[in-house]
Amino acid sequence: MGERELEHYLYEHIPLSLAMQISVIDVRDDGVTLRAPLAPNINHTNTIFGGSASAVAILAAWSKLTRFLYHTLLCRMHQHASCSVLGLRKIMSNQYVLL
Numbered sequence: 001m002g003e004r005e006l007e008h009y010l011y012e013h014i015p016l017s018l019a020m021q022i023s024v025i026d027v028r029d030d031g032v033t034l035r036a037p038l039a040p041n042i043n044h045t046n047t048i049f050g051g052s053a054s055a056v057a058i059l060a061a062w063s064k065l066t067r068f069l070y071h072t073l074l075c076r077m078h079q080h081a082s083c084s085v086l087g088l089r090k091i092m093s094n095q096y097v098l099l
Contacts, residue, residue: 001067003027009066010059017059020052024063032063 001009007024010017021040026033034056041052 001027001070006032006063006067010063014059016055020055022056022059027063027067032060032067034060034063 003024003026006027007022010022010024019040020036022034022036024032025035036052036056038048041049043049
């Protein structure tokens with residue numbers, strides 16, 4: 001699942017991502033990078049709204065897990081010999097979110 005495919009999935013299934021104008025910048029095995037512009041996510045003090053900041057972090061983590069599960073299930077369904085699936089321990093050891 002690449003950047004455009006993930007972005008389309010987010011827009012279709014999580015309408016808040018479209019309202020926040022979230023874009024998927026990078027998708028790799030070790031993380032997902034999302035970007036949200038300030039304009040639709042601004043608060044009364046002209047800084048990022050706290051709910052928007054947490055939503056971006058949650059969406060990044062959710063996207064990483066969803067991509068992992070998608071890849072894992074795809075490999076198992078098609079039994080690809082060349083699939084290199086990350087272990088759950090690897091996901092849990094990378095406890096960071098790029099905003």
